[in-house]
Amino acid sequence: MKASLDGSNQSGEKMAAMDELPLVLVHALPPFEISFKGRLQSRFQLIDSLDSTFAPHVSVLLCVGPSPVSSDTLRHLPSLQCIVGSSAGVDHIDLAECRRRGITVTNAGPSFCEDGADFAIGLLIDVLRRISAADRYVRAGLWPMKGDYPLGSKLGGKRVGIVGLGNIGSEIAKRLVAFGCRIAYNSRNKKSSVSFPYYANICNLAANSDILIICCALTKETHHLINKDVMTALGKEGVIINVGRGALINEKELVQCLEQGQIRGAGLDVFENEPDVPKELFELENVVLSPHKAIATPESFASLQELIVGNLEAFFSNKPLLSPVNLE
């Protein structure tokens, strides 16, 4: 082995350690990094480069943030069996190649779903009740003239269409029921354990909803899922909330619909070309914009740490993974 020819003491130590601790490749493209390396190093042997001599022996890859795992990445790792993800989305991973090679993938959904749901609802109430717009109004000293301040729209009784009833979607539904909303959903497949009405066709869901909350995975099939037709079906009183991925919505058409009053408003945490945001949106009072932070709390990252360590330990002790992604 190359390492044994390399006279450095560090490699010698690494060779010895390799027998004791399981090997994990930490795949982190700048600027992404993990804050709990120390904790992992006490349990696992970490390498951080695809070019490492140990790469061919690696059975687990820890994917940090949206660092891409392409088929090229996977070619460097002939022994890979599992990818442990650290984000809710897995659209940066070549899932088709993983499926072909029988590589399992875990995501961070369970760590982030409560925060994601909280933020989606925060955005929704903000858009309907104009919270950010009213906050700006007060800070600008305009309240004394409030006589003409526009009224908001009531949340209770509204029909909410959830696009993607996964971890985050389920948490959103649970919360909105308490506000008196009526829930329906669209998803790849109908969920037999769920009693909310299911719409296989997204336009039908939109036509029967006052609010659409987008929280599904981004795949080839769901790219630009929300387009002008869906927004027209939703109607002039409709509100769209997106906490999934920017590319789930045709952004050009969304901006047009908002500018022309074809929908009531939107709350957006994600955009097609972050951090670029269409500047037309900055002129609008009926949108609430957020810099892709729906799930970002110290609590969710603490939970994420536990989930990642849990998934790694489950893999190495042949126990069921905590948050596997269905690759079908």
Next chain:
Amino acid sequence: MENICVLLTYPVPEYLVQELEKRFTVFKFLEVASNPQLLREISNSIRAIVGTAVCGADAGFIDALPKLEIVASYSVGFDKIDLVKCKERGITVTNTPDVLTDDVADSAIGLALATLRRICVCDRFVRSGKWKKGEFELTTKFSGKSVGIVGLGRRGSAIAKRAEAFGSSISYHSRSEKQESNYKYYSNIIDLATSCQILFVACALTKETHHIVDRKVIDALGPKGIIINIGRGAHIDEPELMSALLEGRLAGAGLDVFEHEPEVPEELLGLENVVLQPHVGSDTVETSVAMSDLVIDNLEACFQNKPVLTPVI
């Protein structure tokens, strides 16, 4: 009923003005106030006042209007109405409970989410172009936090129901324990504040609840605590709240009401850990129509000598 004269003591939504004008002769105080002669002429004819949370009917108004029979408030709060004087004169007072409960509770939760998750700050961050230069900070999780509610009436209960769906533990303080409630009761508001991280103020404003949230309560809530006020500004000792926020002894506040509306203390305007609203807790099109209809129904009942629908006294 067109001959019945009604005085509007504060601006109300256009829908209510239109409905009133269909049925009565309406005078708007802000318009007639500058015309002392007109004021004198009509004061003998005014039989009803429609007031709001901002301006109702104080002793001055009541004394000036000898024919006043009813004060129908476009609000659930009636702290701006001199109830003692009304009782003396046999004047009916009505408010608009229930129809606005959901909206106020939604607003309270929306304020809590906006405060903890810094949603308004996020929006400013993106609009200002700062996202291109760097990432936004982490914000504090809402779900699962301990919630304390001051006042478990209609609004307090509606807030509790929503907060429960977020996994919050709920406790409350009120004049007396509610036997039908499963939430933990604290007879002392300091104990409530000690036990929770998010404190919602949702009780009625009375002599006893004036400044019910004072320095001691703020200290008990602590530097990680946030206060959401959808009651009345006077529930909170505003200068104490200000200094706690400025000195970091309180993590944040979501405020829909202030002691001297529409004045908001200038120091609040520069803070990122507060969310400020211009008393819009019940301001939706749907609720505004429902509240307006209730005001009209109360007035019509009164002038048809029928029992009013939602009397305060």
